[in-house]
Each structure stands twice: as C-alpha cells, then as structure tokens.
Amino acid sequence: xxxxxxxxxxxxxxxxxxxxxxxxxxxxxxxxxxxxxxxxxxxxxxxxxxxxxxxxxxxxxxxxxxxxxxxxxxxxxxxxxxxxxxxxxxxxxxxxxxxxxxxxxxxxxxxxxxxxxxxxxxxxxxxxxxxxxxxxxxxxxxxxxxxxxxxxxxxxxxxxxxxxxxxxxxxxxxxxxxxxxxxxxxxxxxxxxxxxxxxxxxxxxxxxxxxxxxxxxxxxxxxxxxxxxxxxx
Amino acid sequence: xxxxxxxxxxxxxxxxxxxxxxxxxxxxxxxxxxxxxxxxxxxxxxxxxxxxxxxxxxxxxxxxxxxxxxxxxxxxxxxxxxxxxxxxxxxxxxxxxxxxxxxxxxxxxxxxxxxxxxxxxxxxxxxxxxxxxxxxxxxxxxxxxxxxxxxxxxxxxxxxxxxxxxxxxxxxxxxxxxxxxxxxxxxxxxxxxxxxxxxxxxxxxxxxxxxxxxxxxxxxxxxxxxxxxxxxxxxxxxxxxxxxxxxxxxxxxxx
Numbered sequence: 001x002x003x004x005x006x007x008x009x010x011x012x013x014x015x016x017x018x019x020x021x022x023x024x025x026x027x028x029x030x031x032x033x034x035x036x037x038x039x040x041x042x043x044x045x046x047x048x049x050x051x052x053x054x055x056x057x058x059x060x061x062x063x064x065x066x067x068x069x070x071x072x073x074x075x076x077x078x079x080x081x082x083x084x085x086x087x088x089x090x091x092x093x094x095x096x097x098x099x100x101x102x103x104x105x106x107x108x109x110x111x112x113x114x115x116x117x118x119x120x121x122x123x124x125x126x127x128x129x130x131x132x133x134x135x136x137x138x139x140x141x142x143x144x145x146x147x148x149x150x151x152x153x154x155x156x157x158x159x160x161x162x163x164x165x166x167x168x169x170x171x172x173x174x175x176x177x178x179x180x181x182x183x184x185x186x187x188x189x190x191x192x193x194x195x196x197x198x199x200x201x202x203x204x205x206x207x208x209x210x211x212x213x214x215x216x217x218x219x220x221x222x223x224x225x226x227x228x229x230x231x232x233x
Numbered sequence: 234x235x236x237x238x239x240x241x242x243x244x245x246x247x248x249x250x251x252x253x254x255x256x257x258x259x260x261x262x263x264x265x266x267x268x269x270x271x272x273x274x275x276x277x278x279x280x281x282x283x284x285x286x287x288x289x290x291x292x293x294x295x296x297x298x299x300x301x302x303x304x305x306x307x308x309x310x311x312x313x314x315x316x317x318x319x320x321x322x323x324x325x326x327x328x329x330x331x332x333x334x335x336x337x338x339x340x341x342x343x344x345x346x347x348x349x350x351x352x353x354x355x356x357x358x359x360x361x362x363x364x365x366x367x368x369x370x371x372x373x374x375x376x377x378x379x380x381x382x383x384x385x386x387x388x389x390x391x392x393x394x395x396x397x398x399x400x401x402x403x404x405x406x407x408x409x410x411x412x413x414x415x416x417x418x419x420x421x422x423x424x425x426x427x428x429x430x431x432x433x434x435x436x437x438x439x440x441x442x443x444x445x446x447x448x449x450x451x452x453x454x455x456x457x458x459x460x461x462x463x464x465x466x467x468x469x470x471x472x473x474x475x476x477x478x479x480x481x482x483x484x485x486x487x488x
C-alpha cells in the first residue's frame with residue numbers, strides 16, 4: 001500500500017539530492033540520531049522529575065507517581081533535575097527544529113498528510129497489514145503522531161516558561177489562561193508525550209530494524225528504481 | 234479491552250518468514266532489555282543521590298539563579314486583583330504544622346538591624362506602623378503548585394531600607410525569624426515596588442500563623458522565599474543559605 005505514495009514521496013526527496021552523492025545519505029543522518037538520543041534522555045529526565053514535582057500538589061485527585069518512577073528522592077531534587085533537564089531539552093529541541101526546517105526534513109518526512117492516506121493507514125492497521133519493509137517513508141498515522149509529539153514538545157517548553165516565570169512572562173501566562181491553567185496544560189502535554197512514548201517504544205521493539213536505524217543510520221536513501229526489492233535487513 | 238481484526242492475515246506469509254521474525258524478535262528483546270536497564274540506572278541515581286550528581290545539580294541551580302536574576306525586570310509589576318478575590322484567612326504553610334506555631338509578643342518584639350546599614354537601632358512595631366503604608370492584592374504562588382490571592386499591607390522594604398540608610402548597592406538582604414527560618418534575597422527584588430514588610434492581611438493585623446507582627450511579602454518570588462515572624466534584617470555582600478536552600482531548593486526562586 002505504501003509503494004505508490006512511497007515512490008512519489010521518495011522521488012521528490014531524491015530529486016533534491018541527485019546532484020549530491022545519493023548513496024551517502026542515510027535515513028537518519030548522524031545529527032538526527034544524536035539529537036534523537038539526547039532528546040530521549042532529556043524527555044525521560046523531564047517526565048520523571050516532573051512526576052516528583054507533581055506529587056506535592058496533585059492535579060488529578062488520587063493520581064500519585066510512585067517513588068520508583070520519580071527522578072529525585074523528594075521535591076527539592078526533582079525540581080533541580082527539572083531545572084537542569086530543561087536546558088538540555090530546550091536547546092536540543094531548538095537545534096532539531098532549526099535542522100528540520102532548514103534541511104527540509106520535516107517537509108520531506110512529515111508532509112503531505114492526505115485524508116485518504118490516513119483512512120487507508122488506519123484500515124490497514126486494523127487488518128494487521130502494516131508494511132515495515134520500507135523504513136524510509138512514514139505512513140499517514142506516523143506522520144500525524146510525529147507532528148503531534150513535536151508540537152507537544154514545543155508546548156511543554158512554552159507552558160513550562162509560563163509556570164517558571166509567571167510574572168516576568170505574565171503576558172504568556174495570561175495567554176494560557178493563568179498560572180493554574182498553564183500548569184494543567186503542562187501536565188496534559190506530559191500525558192500526550194508519555195502516551196506517544198509508550199506507542200513509540202513498543203513499536204520500536206516490535207519492529208527492531210527501526211531501532212537499529214536510529215542507532216546506525218538505517219538504509220541508504222537510493223533512487224526508487226534501484227531500491228525496488230530491498231529485503232529485510 | 235480486546236480487539237480482533239475483521240480479516241485475519243494470511244498465515245502462510247508468517248510461516249515463510251518465521252525464522253527471520255524470531256531472530257528479529259529475540260534481538261529486539263535483548264536490545265529492549267538493555268535500554269530498560271539503562272532507564273532504571275537513570276532513576277537509580279536518586280536512591281543514593283551520589284555526591285557528584287548532587288554537586289552538578291547544585292552548580293546548575295546556581296547558574297539558574299544568575300539566569301533568573303538576569304530575567305528579573307525590577308520595574309515589572311505582578312498582576313493585582315480585586316478585593317473580592319482575596320482568600321481570607323490565607324493559606325498556612327510552613328515546615329511544621331499550624332498547631333506548632335509559636336506566637337510572638339508584639340509589645341516586646343524588636344526588629345534588629347545588622348550589616349551594611351547606617352542606623353542600626355532596633356525598631357518597635359509602632360515605629361514601623363508610622364512609616365508610609367502600602368497595600369497590594371497579589372497572588373501567592375507556592376513551589377508545590379498551588380496559589381491564592383491575598384491582600385497585604387505594610388511598609389515597602391525599599392522605603393524601610395532607605396530610611397535606615399542601608400547600602401542599596403549591596404548584594405543581599407538577609408532575614409532572621411522567630412521560627413528559625415532564615416532567608417536571603419537579592420537587592421533588586423528587595424527594592425521592587427511590590428516588595429512589602431507586611432503587618433496586615435485583608436485590612437486587619439496579621440494573625441499569628443501568618444507571621445505577626447512582621448513578615449516579608451514579595452509578588453515576584455515563590456512562597457517559600459517570604460519569611461514570617463521576622464526578627465532581624467541584615468544587608469550584606471555575603472551569600473547566606475535560607476532554610477529550604479540548605480535542603481537543596483533553588484535560591485532565587487523568582488516568578
């Protein structure tokens with residue numbers, strides 16, 4: 001099912017690159033891989049330390065995060081982890097956004113999203129017909145999920161700033177509906193990212209070649225004619 | 234929740250690739266196990282909280298203090314609210330229970346002064362009440378996440394520091410309290426137009442649990458930076474940890 005769209009998407013991508021040596025280009029260049037794993041560490045630090053901070057004044061009654069899931073043995077150290085991790089998350093995230101826009105990676109991998117592709121992907125998924133032989137093209141649902149998690153990451157930095165500095169950035173905080181509202185959005189953003197993370201990690205373990213690709217770079221991006229029958233690695 | 238496909242996949246496809254799939258799954262499991270192990274190591278840090286980790290976090294926290302001082306706009310006012318939104322009585326919070334509050338006798342109470350201050354004679358409560366008064370309805374935000382709106386009245390810390398001839402170029406203003414809750418703040422925040430030495434809440438004399446006779450109220454810092462039952466003020470260039478800072482909390486704690 002991916003063949004047709006994969007081919008058109010790829011030809012766009014390849015057309016840009018044919019002047020360069022196409023066989024050198026991997027699915028995940030080293031810079032993307034480094035940013036991915038820095039982000040993985042930063043996100044885990046922010047999520048688990050955030051849970052430690054959350055526990056002192058819960059948003060959902062009865063929802064507490066157990067000690068084994070929290071970073072920092074009590075609030076003081078969860079806060080210190082959070083306020084240290086934020087620099088790593090924000091600076092790495094900013095690099096990733098600049099890279100994604102400047103190098104055209106977002107446009108290339110995440111766009112366009114067509115409604116009929118979404119419907120087809122959902123239908124295929126429900127029929128267990130997901131094709132993983134081609135890692136170089138994301139299906140419509142993958143694209144949507146990646147866009148959601150990127151936006152959620154941005155939202156966490158913005159709402160985080162509003163909570164951290166509600167007076168110095170009072171305009172931002174009131175735009176978000178006030179301090180408590182910004183806190184709740186920050187919490188919801190975490191929930192979205194954790195939800196994504198569960199699906200993302202489970203799928204990466206079920207289709208390990210995607211995990212390997214994020215470690216070693218994955219398949220080389222070569223013209224469609226040559227890549228017709230690439231066996232599973 | 235169970236979920237079954239309407240049309241089952243052709244099992245012949247699976248049979249054909251079974252050895253390959255099995256080897257992939259095995260490797261995936263091993264790798265997954267490794268990364269889970271790495272994860273547990275990460276959270277394992279806090280079990281013991283090694284000194285090196287603690288020192289690194291505190292170094293970053295001090296760097297964050299400078300970033301916050303740099304972000305602090307001495308002229309930026311916190312939002313104020315209508316009197317109808319004031320919570321009365323305010324929320325009590327301390328490192329001990331409200332039942333353990335030891336009241337301070339206002340008639341014997343004196344405010345001692347120390348450090349880079351020209352006029353170090355102690356102040357009585359009537360003398361402080363005779364200074365120009367200001368009232369403000371501001372939000373109190375706790376580091377834990379809760380907040381409430383309160384109305385505080387008293388003398389501006391800036392007015393007081395000017396009156397006693399404090400060195401306004403010094404770095405810190407340090408507070409000692411009757412409940413053994415030392416605290417220190419930066420001079421820029423001390424001089425902020427909403428930083429009060431408060432003697433009243435909601436137009437009435439402060440009640441015992443909220444710091445009678447004198448407490449600090451800043452619109453631009455987290456709740457724990459506002460000492461109650463103040464007994465002494467020192468102006469200094471020497472940094473001093475507060476109660477929560479000694480336990481690891483950030484010092485600047487600006488909003």
